[in-house]
Amino acid sequence: MNFDEIKRQLEIYKSEGRTMFTTSSFQSHSIVLLHILSRIDNSIPVVFINTGYHFPETVEFKDKVATEFNLNVIDLKSETPKFMQKDPDGKLLFTSDPDHCCFLNKTQPVNRLLMQYDIWINGVRADQSAVRKAMQVEQPAPNDTVRFHPMLDWNAKMIYQYQKEYNLPKHPLENAGYLSIGCEPCTRRVDPEMMEREARWYGMNKTECGLHTDLVSK
Incomplete structure (x- = not known):
């Protein structure tokens, strides 16, 4: 979806009286959606899932982006x-059990949050993983919430072009070789032969935290 299409859909949700929020990991590629939302309606709550294990650089970057984009960020x-x-x-x-760690620190808190909102604006892209490739632009979620995936058809090149056009800030760890940045204990630098998300939970046969597998209605 392009900017105008995203704006039009958000206006439809708003006219229907539906409440909206978005989540963000505040990585370089994820702030494209935040920038788009800031141009459309910067009052939409931006939820930062604070696991307590983030890199200090991520927390600092979150604060910088929130100020620069004038966002309503909630921990x-x-x-x-x-x-x-x-x-x-x-x-x-x-x-020992990263799945349960993710459940307690990410999936469970967001699941409770879904009880308070109608629309979850989510920045997943189809080119990131097989799980995400199977998703649709609108998808039902628990607690009668709808997941809205406006970036689903974007790819890495489009993200880069948008970042360049608007001169968006980059996560400080990106220059150190981190391309997919999550919790510090479960994130490593990307080797040249690795796919982007293979640096997450490396060696654990795990590429998703549960937000995009458990919080999708079957």
């Missing part, structure tokens, strides 16, 4: 404290 945290996020051996879950 969303797990209701399960870290001392309860341990396995039987006393190790934090990201070391």
